[in-house]
Amino acid sequence: MPNHSSWSRKVFLVFNFIFLAFISLLCLMPIIHILAISFSSGNAAAAGKVTLWPVDFTTAAYDNVFGKPEYLRAFWVSIKRVVLGTSISMLLTIVTAYPLSKDTSQFRLRTWYAWVFVFTILFSGGLVPMYLTVKSLGMLDSIWALVLPGAVPVFNVILLLNFYRNLPKELEESSRIDGASHFTTLWKIYVPLSLPALATTGLFTIVGHWNSWFDGILYMNHPENYPLQSFLQSIIIKNDFRFLKAENVELMIKLSDRTSKAAQIFVAAFPILIVYPFLQRFFIKGIVMGSVKE
Amino acid sequence: MKSSKFLLSVALVLCMALTACGNSNNSEGTKEAEKKPETTQEQGQKEDENQVIEVSTVSPSDPYLKFDEGESFDKNAVYDAYEKDVGVKITNKWVAADDPQFKEKLKMTIASNDLPDFVRVNATQLKELTEADMIMDITDVYDQNATDETKKFLMMDGGMQMKTATFDGKLMGIPSSYNPYQYQYLYVRTDWLKKLNLPEPKTMADLLTIAEAFKTKDPGGSGKAYGIAVSKDPFNKDTGVTGLRAFLNGYHAYENLWMEDGNGGLMNSDIQPQVKDALKALQDMFKKGLIDPEFTVKDADKESELIYNNSIGLVFGASWTPAQLAKGAVVDGKVVQEWGVYPIPSVDSNPTMNQIGLGVDEYYVISKNAKHPEGVIKLLNQYIVTQSHPTEEQKVYEYGKDLKEKGANYWLLNPLRVGRQIDNNGEILPKAIETKDTSILETKDQKTRYERAMKYVDGSDINMWWEYLISGPNGAVSHNPKIQQNKEYLQNKFYGAPTPTMAERQEILTKKRDEVYFKIIMNQVSVDEFDKFVEEWKKLGGDEITKEVNEWYKASK
């Protein structure tokens, strides 16, 4: 847009850049701090000497994390969970959002159905009945216990149906006139046109699956089946001193080691940080309109 | 064309439905896996002639438990040893990665009425399970199957801990006992005392002098020195280091303790006038800048930063405190901070009474549906044998099949563990370490500690400095014999699950107490607010609780 290279516009662009750079830096600082701790010696970290640069540089903490054979196994469970969970959730999100995005004139019960779904994010029976349900389905200790209970992410469905509704109506109409079924319209027109929204909901689903740890602890009866975040919990959370007996003292010294905790946090977050920029490719402006003109 | 596409889509949806159902197929698999124990149980019954019985439990693993090649919670040297030696096969219904997770999962296991044959629960759960009639009255099973050694072992404290597991004369659980005589001590930087030419702390006045000198003269040269280390939850019994319970004790005040009121009843320590004196002293210290004003938001680890970086040289803590101090005191195999341990000083000529607990907060209970409760008692008998006088062969219970220490922590695999209710580490260890006399060492714990301390003494592992400060001459436990002899300790007279009003009102009482205590210490309100708090405490349910506790006290006498 060359016609807007006025003086005030340039000033705005510079300030905007500086402002956003400052905000981004604020968000980056804690990560750098944790990274610095993870590469510092235990003594320096415990004494709070580390700020943004490692003190007494060492990779001992990472050797410790990667030295555990359980780490790779848990990592693999997490990968399986994310792939399986995200595919099922995305598929369900796409097909559930489509009918709900219709007008009442096209789909009379849509509002009723929408509330059936929304109700589930408002009311919950709590952990115990949830556990009993999963248990009675025989899913304890299986990957399905991590994937199916949250397989319909209602927030994402609502988000996506709002995007669907903003798609140009003519597209759907012309496709329907051509005799395409609802399914064809959904796959051939809606899905390709809502890529930015799908990338957004996909990201949330991936992050959600990757980060959740409590269900792993709850539903898995053997630590071998833990996903990564559940596995890391047993090391990261604070040690419970209440039942400390003489034998445990030696363990305690190792457990409150800040550097391994920092390393583990980083190791756990790293894979997601790689996925994110990849997904960003789909946040392309104007993709919708581009295809209308065809 | 159109219909084929449509069929395709239907197939897709069906596929998804199938994936959803696939899990139910899968569940068959899991169900079969669940059935397995039953079949093995049948085998177990077949083997009954060979006297092998099976008991199920649930276990916490531990990040520092390292299995030998090919071993796991399903099959390992310790379980095999139990099966071989006492004919009890141990199975796990589930395993959690560590103790906090074990507790989360245990809640679910109880709530879904799916108890294994035996399990470790806390005092509140013990009462709930007893009320819900889900666990077995084990009075007779224990009586018939426990060996004399076991019975003696669990009665070393005079029967107090067993009493806490008894309801209406019925024994409902085996206390997961440990030594209740766990005192707190005062830890001081002795190199600073020397540098500033200060006396050792014998009285509270000495403590104040030292704290002030440490603050004003800043011997560590950090530029932001304080007198004493205090962290965010200082009155909680779980705060083992950087707490203030010991300080209260020095003023003959105690944290939420039920003590004799002199008229044959019980009273709560939180509202006694001695607390006011202690708070007044703390407020004075705060005004002088001896206490880190940010202590309210710092946990023990955070506050310890100030200890590690030479800002603070005075801290109260349990006997294991040196393990915490070691992170700042030993750097690159060199001791850079010198610490001394002293008994809690007293404000007057009366000795300080150490506030201690009961030494039991968990119990092993046996499910009502257990087929072989006697198997559980057999495990208990065997554990006590292997702990008290293990043969060379029985070291497998401690170290696994190689019978030697290699840091694998195999002792964690023993499914039912009880500890000695009394230890004489204080009499034995300092003497043994000083004279290098191994012949007087009695228990396994003493031998382990002796070996660790000697590594520091002979210079082979300076990191073991902390064990020397705990167990060595003039170490923490060396003060125990005197405390023990003169009975300078005070035990809570109320035990067991909370009374009805306690369950509903203890939270608000603790909240109000903490608010007032903290505000007085931080000089936000006058110390006289304490008197208002006492009135409020009584009104908010304190009086009601006192009544209930006294009824309980009369009934339990």
Next chain:
Amino acid sequence: MIEVSPSFYTEKHCEVKGMSGLTRMFKKEWPLHIMLLPGLIIVLIFSYIPMAGIMMAFQKYMPNKGLFGSPFIGMKNFRLLMEYPDIGQIFFNTIFIAVMKIIAGLIVPITIAILLNELRKEWVKRTFQTLVYLPHFLSWVLLSGILIDILSPSSGILNQVLGLFGIKPIFFLGSNSWFPYVMVLSDVWKEFGFGTIVYLAALTNINPSLYEAAQIDGASRIKQIFHITLPGMMPIIILMLTLSIGNVLNAGFDQIFNMYSPPVYESADIIDTFVYRMGIQQAQFGFATAVGLLKSVVSFILISCSYVLAYRVANYRIF
């Protein structure tokens, strides 16, 4: 077949006249029903069946008797909550912190999304967008330690900066007048990256030809933002607002629990921290379930109201 639906979303159904119309409609609509089926099965099994657990709020739950055999104790759990001496203060704190978080959590991400959208270089935009999402991955246990350092009155960087302007050190986490605002600001800082992503996606949905037309008309950049960008994002903004209104009783347990202390109880104690402390005293499931139910009912009422309002006023269905 289904008559449960409240009147406000059934008006249009009345247009259907007679059996033949109904059958015709079903003939036309059945693929849409089929599409919803898998999702419905999932929520039926994993949300609606477990909802039976709500009964625990009115029960003394006994594990061996189960949900359907445990004795009912009426409203005892709710009475316990309502008779709590500090209940007014706790509700006030919760709503005060939550409402400020809702408002700030709406304005900040929208602003950042619009500003990001103004950046010219695509890679700069992407980098910034990635960076602002980072704090979302850190837990409050960890961040509380970092915040204590940053906000420390003796050594914290913030107070040092304020000191340059002659402002005396402030103990942000220990002062009742500052604590709630610190919670709001730090929460917005941690989570605004999430909202920014949603709004950026919403921006892609705006027709570029609208901007072209505006430019030809000579509309200024600011005008374009207010007349094209914001209205274009409005459906998503209203949606996000409605959903966040349901959180009016959730002030953020993990965050506050890791940073509060007795001296700031009067401004920091919220429903969830209170329930947590009660849970240490009594291991009953009933009390926590009762409080959860209360929160759900409040959310349900608020979300329903905003739904009706949006429909009545703007003739727009949020979902």
